[in-house]
Amino acid sequence: MHEIFINYRTGDGDHLAATLDEALRHRFGDDAVFRDGRSIRAGAEYPHELLTHLRRSQAVLVVIGPQWATTEELRRxxxxxRREILEARACRIPVVPVLADPSVRWLRRELLPSELAWLAELQAARYTPYHSARDLALIxxxxxxxxxxxxxAEQPPADEPAAGTSNSTTGGRHGTVVQGRDFGGDVAGTIYKGNTGPFNTGPGDQYVNAPRLSGDGATYVAGDSHGGVRHVFRRERDSRRDGNTP
Incomplete structure (x- = not known):
């Protein structure tokens, strides 16, 4: 349901009406604001739509432009x-005048039609372009x-992240990447917690920070090596170990 109804005059406050519409929808949601130029669908019966949404609203913003109080149309x-404001009054819907520019004076009873003189007794809000963010927040x-x-219906600020979990990985990766903290029940696969060095999840042996030496002998060279390294290995049967020596 549209809680906020924006009343304005085309050519004398319609730019602020559009600004209010956008700001309030961003804060309270699209369904919270009614502005005829956006909210009435093509082909709809204009008077019926206006009065229906006005009577269902909870507050009416009356945008007051520089020529608003003195225009001849307001006296017809x-x-x-005029009709929307008087309808809001008849329905006892709160009305908030919004002065659309620093040049707009506070409403005065003697400058208004007698049927609208009560508007001068209402506390008005003021919008100034150079304080737009502050004034829109106050409204x-x-x-x-x-x-x-x-x-x-108030929406969270745009720069406030939604609740949840965010994961990211960088660099090259192949296969499955899993990030985990607490697990309950059975988990298919292998979980590594608190590892402080490299680990291998594939087949074969892993050697970390140490050479692999096997066989009858080996030569291990670490660091820079200039020139050649030559080595020969022989294996001779020890007859004494075979039990051939008396």
Whole structure:
């Protein structure tokens, strides 16, 4: 359900209406905000859609542009900006005026049509382009106070990672890479915990930091070797060990 209804006049505050729409949807979710230019589908009956969503909303933002209070349209009974505000009043929906520019003065009763004079008694929010992030956050906070249900729909900040586990590997790798911490039950495979050196998971022997010597004799050379290394091995039967000597 659309909790927030944005009321604005085309040509005098519509840019801020779009900015509010985007910022509040980002904070509270797409379904939390109604703005006619985006929310009414093509072919829908315009008056019915406007009034239906307005009556179901929990707060109405009235965007006040520089010419808003003095325009002739606001004094006509068929003006939709005027009709939406009066409908919100009749339905007892909270109305928040949003002054769209630093040049916009606070509303004054004598400058408003008599039916809308009560708007001058409402605390207004102000938006300034050079403090946009701060002002949009304050408007969102004010809406949270008016509509507690928005707290359940509030989205996490974009730079806050979602809860969960993240794993990564770098460099060359072949076969299966597994990262594990605690295991319960049976695990198919081999688990290595707390290893402090290389280990081999394939067939064959492993020799780490030591030469492999086997056979009757061997020559082991470590470091730099300049020139040749020559060695000869002979194996002679020891007759005495064969028991041939008396």
């Amino acid at each position: 009974e068929d003006d939709w900006v 969102g906070d004010a809406l949270l106070d008016l509509v507690p249900a928005l707290d359940r």
